[in-house]
Amino acid sequence: MNLIVNGEERAVASPPLTALLHVLRDELGVTGPKAGCQQGGCGTCTVLVDGEPRRSCLLPLAAVDGAQITTVEGLGDLDDLSTVQAAFHARYAAQCGFCTSGMMLAAHALIEHNGGVGAELSREQVQAALGGHVCRCTGYVKIVDAVIAASRGDVEPSVGIAPIPGEPQVETPGAPA
Amino acid sequence: MKAVGARLPRYDGLNHVTGKSVYVDDVRVPNMLWAKALRSPHHSARIVSVDTSRAEAMPGVHAVVTHQDVPHNVYGHLEALGVPADEPLLAEHEVRYKGQPIAAVAAESEDAALAAVETIDVVYEEREPFLDIRKALDPGQPQVTPEGNVFRYYGDQVPRQIRKGDVDRAFDEADVIVQGVYRPAAMEQAPMETQVALVVPESTGRLVVYTVTQAMYFSLGVLAAHLKLPMNAFKLVGGTVGGGFGGKVDTAADTISALLAIKSKRPVKWRWTREEEMLCSSTRAAWHMEIADAVTNDGWLLGRRTMTLHDAGGYTRFSSYGATKHTFHLTGAYTIPNLAFNSYVVWTNRVPSTAMRGFGVTSVSFAVEMHMNRIAQTLGMDPWELRLKNANRVGDTAPTRVVYSDPSTVTTLLEAASTAGVELAGDYRTMTSARREGALLPEHLVAQQGDTGRSNGGSR
Numbered sequence: 138m139n140l141i142v143n144g145e146e147r148a149v150a151s152p153p154l155t156a157l158l159h160v161l162r163d164e165l166g167v168t169g170p171k172a173g174c175q176q177g178g179c180g181t182c183t184v185l186v187d188g189e190p191r192r193s194c195l196l197p198l199a200a201v202d203g204a205q206i207t208t209v210e211g212l213g214d215l216d217d218l219s220t221v222q223a224a225f226h227a228r229y230a231a232q233c234g235f236c237t238s239g240m241m242l243a244a245h246a247l248i249e250h251n252g253g254v255g256a257e258l259s260r261e262q263v264q265a266a267l268g269g270h271v272c273r274c275t276g277y278v279k280i281v282d283a284v285i286a287a288s289r290g291d292v293e294p295s296v297g298i299a300p301i302p303g304e305p306q307v308e309t310p311g312a313p314a
Numbered sequence: 315m316k317a318v319g320a321r322l323p324r325y326d327g328l329n330h331v332t333g334k335s336v337y338v339d340d341v342r343v344p345n346m347l348w349a350k351a352l353r354s355p356h357h358s359a360r361i362v363s364v365d366t367s368r369a370e371a372m373p374g375v376h377a378v379v380t381h382q383d384v385p386h387n388v389y390g391h392l393e394a395l396g397v398p399a400d401e402p403l404l405a406e407h408e409v410r411y412k413g414q415p416i417a418a419v420a421a422e423s424e425d426a427a428l429a430a431v432e433t434i435d436v437v438y439e440e441r442e443p444f445l446d447i448r449k450a451l452d453p454g455q456p457q458v459t460p461e462g463n464v465f466r467y468y469g470d471q472v473p474r475q476i477r478k479g480d481v482d483r484a485f486d487e488a489d490v491i492v493q494g495v496y497r498p499a500a501m502e503q504a505p506m507e508t509q510v511a512l513v514v515p516e517s518t519g520r521l522v523v524y525t526v527t528q529a530m531y532f533s534l535g536v537l538a539a540h541l542k543l544p545m546n547a548f549k550l551v552g553g554t555v556g557g558g559f560g561g562k563v564d565t566a567a568d569t570i571s572a573l574l575a576i577k578s579k580r581p582v583k584w585r586w587t588r589e590e591e592m593l594c595s596s597t598r599a600a601w602h603m604e605i606a607d608a609v610t611n612d613g614w615l616l617g618r619r620t621m622t623l624h625d626a627g628g629y630t631r632f633s634s635y636g637a638t639k640h641t642f643h644l645t646g647a648y649t650i651p652n653l654a655f656n657s658y659v660v661w662t663n664r665v666p667s668t669a670m671r672g673f674g675v676t677s678v679s680f681a682v683e684m685h686m687n688r689i690a691q692t693l694g695m696d697p698w699e700l701r702l703k704n705a706n707r708v709g710d711t712a713p714t715r716v717v718y719s720d721p722s723t724v725t726t727l728l729e730a731a732s733t734a735g736v737e738l739a740g741d742y743r744t745m746t747s748a749r750r751e752g753a754l755l756p757e758h759l760v761a762q763q764g765d766t767g768r769s770n771g772g773s774r
Contacts, residue, residue, distance in 0.1 A: 168333070168339075171339075174588040178588075179506060210333050215334075222331040231331055236506050273506050
């Protein structure tokens with residue numbers, strides 16, 4: 138069987154009922170998707186299958202043969218963050234980071250489905266789309282804020298920190314070396 | 315001081331949003347074996363026998379360990395502080411909670427390890443479990459430990475106690491006595507990343523331990539103690555933790571993984587399932603807290619008596635420390651001059667409890683604040699005014715007789731009221747944390763005041 142992972146065609150040898158999560162992590166070494174509950178309950182393993190957010194722990198390989206799989210590694214890289222990644226970074230939406238890739242992929246799909254950056258999503262839309270994702274650091278407010286910011290393109294990609302309205306402006310020194 | 319108040323990028327932020335942060339389960343090494351544990355299906359049982367011979371003979375199995383393989387099996391997380399060691403790494407004569415590990419297997423795959431675990435034959439003699447902390451002091455209950463069901467501080471002192479002032483007199487002089495019982499349940503920290511460990515033996519014999527611990531030096535001490543190795547026999551690699559919230563303070567997977575790595579001479583990874591995380595990893599303790607306050611009609615707290623029970627689970631771990639912290643905080647952020655506190659650490663046949671977001675303190679804060687509301691309701695008094703009147707001020711003394719030099723209760727309450735849009739009466743709106751005087755220094759609060767060592771005890 139084959140998968141197109143982040144644009145690259147990969148032949149896979151795992152048995153057909155292996156969960157996509159394990160094919161990605163164990164066979165292909167793509168470790169961005171995380172194993173949180175492996176019961177479909179937490180959303181940490183979310184990847185995009187042909188552009189749709191899916192729980193990779195519940196998807197047997199046979200069901201996704203030939204599909205386009207996008208993981209966090211396919212969203213953007215250090216020097217070329219996607220809008221969602223830049224917004225999550227700029228607005229401190231990642232705490233321990235374990236749920237972050239799943240959250241960002243769901244957010245990316247939500248924005249794409251609403252016409253891409255410039256979509257100006259409402260808080261309710263974001264909450265509905267991310268409702269199945271658990272963050273135990275309980276950082277939901279910052280996550281929702283980051284997705285709304287990303288939907289508006291309200292982000293400085295990869296440099297600086299966007300000011301939060303209402304907070305005193307402080308000169309921001311560069312990132313620690 | 316450039317960093318204070320500045321919005322700095324997180325040092326790990328870019329790695330988190332690009333998927334480059336390396337958590338323990340993301341680390342892959344050649345020749346890695348996978349571990350699974352045999353866990354007790356009973357809350358309480360005597361172990362008659364453990365037979366691992368079939369597991370050892372299974373294909374793909376490289377190591378099976380039981381208590382016999384542990385160089386120093388019974389250890390206590392606070393042994394260095396004089397708290398008696400009571401917990402075996404792998405159960406020997408008995409199990410005290412459902413999910414307690416008895417044996418572990420390292421095999422070529424998780425499936426092979428699980429299949430081998432299922433062939434281990436354990437004969438149990440099931441016992442009636444003790445599960446209700448409220449019965450801790452009742453006669454005739456099942457005994458969790460040879461010492462009984464209640465932990466003894468310093469060998470002979472049953473509850474952690476605080477005595478301050480003259481509590482009997484306070485209750486004699488009270489206009490009203492307000493009583494309440496508060497019972498927060500146990501709570502699983504439930505980090506998104508379960509307990510995981512990877513131990514890689516080096517050719518020198520040193521063990522590289524990839525750990526999810528929140529407490530590297532605790533884990534190092536626990537590893538060295540159980541395995542009877544010097545601390546320089548380990549290199550711990552950690553720091554990237556997929557959530558802990560206290561649940562990764564106790565050393566969960568590291569030591570058994572290291573034991574399997576030593577025996578198999580291969581790298582061993584053990585990752586707990588979500589089910590294991592929820593059922594077998596330590597929780598925040600359940601509590602039973604009884605509070606009785608001697609109160610005046612105009613809202614002064616003259617005295618407080620408490621009897622609280624802490625559910626330690628089957629082994630002590632850090633419970634005696636957590637209950638001590640709890641006892642020190644039993645007045646909350648308020649000044650009460652006459653106190654009698656008795657706090658009991660109770661062993662039960664439940665999973666051992668540990669830290670979670672304010673070890674021992676979050677639960678007592680819940681009880682104290684609920685009780686403040688109850689007092690306000692009983693007196694028909696504004697709950698903000700009750701709190702502000704009794705709030706800790708400069709020169710007031712804690713239950714431990716520590717003198718507060720810079721308490722923040724008043725500032726915090728005023729800020730909270732302002733944020734919540736609560737209109738306070740003028741006298742209360744302008745209150746500060748300054749040393750008590752005038753109407754804020756009634757006779758019953760004079761004797762408890764102490765010297766902060768400052769000429770002017772602050773002016774906030």
